[in-house]
Amino acid sequence: MQGEIKADGWPTFDERVFDFLEDLTAAIRRDEECVGYPEIRAFGFWCRKTNLMEMKARMNYEPGKQYVGKGQVFHIAPSNVPVMFAYSLVLGLLAGNKNVVRLSTRCGEGDKQLCRVIEEVLAQEKCKEMREHIQIVQYERNDEISRRYINSSNACVFWGGDETVARMHTLIERPGITEVSFPDRYGLCILNAEALKEYLPEEMEHLAHRFYNDTYVMDQNACSSPRLVVWYGDLEADVLKETKERFWEALYKESLAYPLEEDKVCKKFSLLAASVMKHEGITKVQHYDNRLYVAEMETLPQQIEELEGRYGFFYEYTTSDLKQIGNAVGEKLQTITIAEMSEEALQPLLQHENAENLARVVAVGQALQMDMVWDKKNLIEELSKVF
């Protein structure tokens, strides 16, 4: 571990980083083990040059100015989001920095494989310089070690929610260390009931598949995974009922692919019971085996974030007035996923004062899509400096 890095970093979006990522992308594509991990393949795809150039084009670069990395960045990766450490690392590299990334000791097999591939690429003679820019470390929770990494860096990226962010924050001892933190957030889904009413079976299946990717794939526990599904529109009762049923049935079919462990069933069932007992607004619960629970709400709670759902447990609410939704959201709302919703229709919610931290509105299926701008923070901007 070095002392404080005083030297500037590389320019942002440097060719050398592009070259490395090209090698990495190719290595991932070739790798026999990585074939079995769709999230690693998705990461490889994300690292392709066209995507990197697209991100660069979105930067507000002023002519005549130089943009370079701050120096060294220390990343705390979330313990249970596969491949997240690698996205954070790449953003740190694109911003022109040397990076130390703490990978959780509880990381999954996929992460281990990806580390192996990264190591293999870095072992090449031509990657000698790049090797100094990437250090992936693992250690059991140890504030002392974290403290030393943090304070010998120019910037830190803390993933992992309120608790982690709060703990890591207390370890910062020097002023001037940039802190990019990702506290607890949640997501919401808005479906246009009138449009979905017209969906053909295949269209409903595709929608359900995309919705599955936003939710079950991460145990419905990613910050952007929706817990509440809002049916937007003013349909006749039995037409609405039928539309909803078609959606949930299609999702149930998707959920058959989900590894439903006993432990998760117990937790999910507990969440359901506690939730129904606590929230008087829940009037009816449908369950599709233990794979999918849907709690229909007649009234919303004070704060939508109170609604806990995991492992395939969703709440649903119908309204044609999104201001109602706005009244019940707060600073933790980060992502809204939509199907067939126009900008116009969304305005009452997007403009609502409560949605201050709303960072993105994306199509169903894109909730977990990583970008250089996350939670309203442009990581390249945060981790670089301008002359």
Next chain:
Amino acid sequence: MDYNKVLALPAFGVNKEEKHRLFSEHLSELTAYHREHCPAYERYLSALGYAKNGKHAEEDIPMVPISVFKEMDLRSVPEEEVFKTITSSGTTGQKVSKIYLDSVTAANQQKTLYKIVADFTGGERLPFLIIDSPKVLKDRMMFSARGAGILGFSIFASEMVYALDENMNLNLEAIENFAKKHEGKKILLFGFTYMIWKHFYKELEKQDITLQLPEGMLIHGGGWKKLQAEAVDNVTFKECIQRRTGIDFISDYYGMAEQTGCIYMECEHGHLHVSTYSDILIRKAEDFSLCQNGEEGIIQVLSLLPESYPGHSILTEDRGVILGEDDCPCGRKGKYFSILGRVKHSETRGCSDTYEG
């Protein structure tokens, strides 16, 4: 429903058909009763679509997941009628279950426990050696499961002596005096499984002491999780204790704070037995359908005892398997089963780090 009528039945004398009929009828009544007196429970059943005043077969009685007793205060009696609150064991910082008893339910729990244990020990009051320290009963504010267990079993005590001192060390003097005083007579020993292993057996080993208690009957409960970590199973436990104490009758029991009183005791054939006053069903995780005998799944416990709180049908977080019904070689009627441990922990994905201590 008059629980006394149920209590009058022999503890292990009811066969399959009679049991099913008895339970379907009484559990339906209990469900209706709790719906009327516990608003949260009513909301739950209503949202799940259970018709009011429905008559359910035993296997269709709705289940409450055991952890809900940690999240909600579930009571079917007004607060002023709460006689005693039992809490489940938990490490500091962890939420514990709160079980609210009125005097009727509390008394019924004692009577039920008596009938079940008496079937094994004979029922007369016996000298009682508690494998714990006197401290365990001193904190009356929150009545923990360990304290509840000891007090519950104390109904069998003609006298009570603690085997451990205030610091959890062997009180050899007390133990030896006790053994001497009751030499040749039937005595009862009781404690939590892990306590007995760690503070009693291992200490006897360490100090190379062998007690002579051939008339002793050891009843223990609390689970095998910690002993599993030391690679000690039931067979090993029995052998070791037998060697150091001469005790032949060693009986494990399965029970929980959420259904205090109706415990499941181990017979001489190593089977845990379901008494007349409770029942067990094994459920599949996929859809909570019933497992056949011999099929492993999640344990649901049913009991006719809980009147002051809606705890008559609970889905536990334990795995088990029913071995048979009415035909155990020990002669007791009813189901007998095995516990296979807790539902296995799996990692949850997601951005928020849940710090699991």
